[in-house]
Amino acid sequence: MDPRDSRVYKEYGNGHHKLDSRVFERRRRPVNLASVCFSIFFPWFLFCTLYFIVSFKLHYDEPWLAWLLVFSCFSIPIAAGVLGWKANHHGLDATWYIYAALACFLAVSLAAIVGNLNYTYNTKLFYSVETLNTYPLVNADRAKGSQLMDAGRVTFTPDTGIDMRRAMGFKSVGETYCVAPIVTGKGAGCKGDLVDFWAVGVDCCSGVASDFRCGDYMNPHAHSGLRLVRDDQRPFYRLAVQQAEAAYGIKAAHPLFFHWTQDPVADTAAYRDAGLHYFLSGVWGHFFFNLLCVAVAVFLIVRGKY
16 A cells, blocks of 8 residues: 555654554444444434324314424434534544434424325315214205305215206316215206205316216215315315306305215225325335435445445
8 A cells, every 4th residue: 555645644754654543443443333223213213203293183283383393303403413513523423423413304304294295185184074063864955055064074865966967167277176066856956046065076077067977976875975175175166166156047155065975984084094004104114214324324334435
């Protein structure tokens, strides 16, 4: 080896060269098993905890507290980064401090993002329906929307169904928001009739009359509705109802939107089950991802790359 290589040898005033033991030790230093275990399990524990907080009931009941906990946990990677800087400043090994800072920052960020997605598209829908009331044997022609504003699940009378003749669709940003009146008996047969209950769905109609293929529309045993609880879709369904009012001469004073189904209880539970499924998938996905990152870090350290 060339003794003039300043990375390995130090030159003294008398012209002699001596092995720089600090570099040699750095290249041969053993892997700290405690640091490896901490790097595997602590970021994963942090991710799981925040992922659970953002995905489930606390987010629904106390959203401010859920997000406060998330943002306060960003102090953990900051603290790890500061400790790494101090260790490096004093000539100590800062590798695992740096890894912990990056891994914890990624864990908090991912937990906030995927947890909020799971909450928005699954668990929030479940909690929203569960907090609303259930109404049995509702006559769609006699009841008014203003009487059932707090309805989450509605079972209509056996002679209630979807009026395909007055279906309508509103197209927006590549999606078609479909609506059709829910009527009892013949229902909505005359101009000026009041229709407050509507079956809805996305991209399950062509936007013309007599074309509605949403939910259990073909099921003769379906006489129930699961309340639409997605606030982002409601304005588009209102526009579709307004088009139906103008086209068919009917009125919707307090329109309520439902997914037409045979079993609204099972459909509600499906939101919860989907939330649990995505939560468990995220938990194990992050574990194996973080395990892979730690393995790569250990490999680089053993090879003397860092």
